[in-house]
Amino acid sequence: MSTDEQSEGGEGDQVLVAEFALGLLDNAEHAAVGRRIADHPLLRREYRLWRLRLSALDREFAETPAPAGVLARIEARLFPGATNTSSGSLWQSLAFWRAVAAAFLVVAAVSIGFNLAPRPPLTGPELVAALEAEGSNVKFVAFYDQQNGTLRLAALSGAAVPGKDYELWSIHGKDAPISMGVVPVNAKTNVTMSPTVKQSFGAGTVLAVTLEQTGGSPTGAPQGPVVAMGTATAI
Amino acid sequence: MSQSTADIADLIGRTALKDRGAFRDLYQRTSAKLFGVTLRILKDRSEAEEALQEVYVKIWQRADRYAAGGYSPISWLVAIARNHALDVLRARKPLADDLDGALEVADIAPDPEQAAIGQGERGRIDACLAELEGDKAEAVRAAYLDGFSYEELASRFSVPLNTMRTWLRRSLIKLRECLSA
Numbered sequence: 001m002s003t004d005e006q007s008e009g010g011e012g013d014q015v016l017v018a019e020f021a022l023g024l025l026d027n028a029e030h031a032a033v034g035r036r037i038a039d040h041p042l043l044r045r046e047y048r049l050w051r052l053r054l055s056a057l058d059r060e061f062a063e064t065p066a067p068a069g070v071l072a073r074i075e076a077r078l079f080p081g082a083t084n085t086s087s088g089s090l091w092q093s094l095a096f097w098r099a100v101a102a103a104f105l106v107v108a109a110v111s112i113g114f115n116l117a118p119r120p121p122l123t124g125p126e127l128v129a130a131l132e133a134e135g136s137n138v139k140f141v142a143f144y145d146q147q148n149g150t151l152r153l154a155a156l157s158g159a160a161v162p163g164k165d166y167e168l169w170s171i172h173g174k175d176a177p178i179s180m181g182v183v184p185v186n187a188k189t190n191v192t193m194s195p196t197v198k199q200s201f202g203a204g205t206v207l208a209v210t211l212e213q214t215g216g217s218p219t220g221a222p223q224g225p226v227v228a229m230g231t232a233t234a235i
Numbered sequence: 236m237s238q239s240t241a242d243i244a245d246l247i248g249r250t251a252l253k254d255r256g257a258f259r260d261l262y263q264r265t266s267a268k269l270f271g272v273t274l275r276i277l278k279d280r281s282e283a284e285e286a287l288q289e290v291y292v293k294i295w296q297r298a299d300r301y302a303a304g305g306y307s308p309i310s311w312l313v314a315i316a317r318n319h320a321l322d323v324l325r326a327r328k329p330l331a332d333d334l335d336g337a338l339e340v341a342d343i344a345p346d347p348e349q350a351a352i353g354q355g356e357r358g359r360i361d362a363c364l365a366e367l368e369g370d371k372a373e374a375v376r377a378a379y380l381d382g383f384s385y386e387e388l389a390s391r392f393s394v395p396l397n398t399m400r401t402w403l404r405r406s407l408i409k410l411r412e413c414l415s416a
Binding site: 014171226 | 251262272287292299309321328360385410
């Protein structure tokens, strides 16, 4: 049946992965097998296949109306003080923003060769966005200077993934995301803004980074998972 | 059917963009199914309700990991609910180790080739389960749907624990052969 009946992915492992997927293993074994699955591509593949195979049984779970009040409790937990629309830890730190703004000014001044002193800080219409996502360690900040139409992007954390590229997207309202190209994770970049992006870019525009195949999504629409995302906000 | 599948995928996608209205719609559309999952596995209304809350918190936090074209969106949601309920069952027992590492794996989407294989297999699982002897197919079903442990299955089917282990492992091998044939 399979060509992979050696060390990882042999019949014993296939059964173990099936037992893991069914939830039959005791605590210690479950944790150990989970770690092996996470480490071995063949086992991961087997696990995904078992999940697909077994998911055919999902229809047998009978629908049962959830008790009233659950949604309200979930929302109270997720959105405490529900009037606050921004979320994410980076947003909460004013000190962080001041540091970011200062850092960008320094970068701008140094790279263009300006003298920093005569320029008053942050006077023009400028937008920033903190790009992050729950469960992802990839974080970017973006800084947009509307006056000269440049978007600078700095990676704060995250690692390059072999065989993959990070791709930046601009999402305006309900429009389809527009690719702004592949972006590096270990560097600061000036992102070229196409006229289409530039036209719609403003406060409220969402910037998102997805993990795509090398060179970026071939279809022009994001295909991979969103690893970081944030809304442009005027400062 | 495929229209509603597309709708749910769309709601998950918008939830990933932190759209609270979409999240609310997603809850309205899917909570009965997911409560059915937590209730069936936990067999206790208040625990199932508690679990349902946790499940939607996870869905809000992880919606960005759903990759369209992989699992059916409802299966992806059911897997989160089922895995969470199983974690609750495990936490009742001592020795709860680092279980979350395992859960992260559940979020990885299949590649398109696997998804295509999976589509075919989804249709075949009934036929393949039917090839197993009656009790054995029932044991696989009960393990998946009720989250029963080997001990619980053994007592339910009135066979010794080791017999149940042997049964199920053989059944899983047969099932895999049948599904991959």
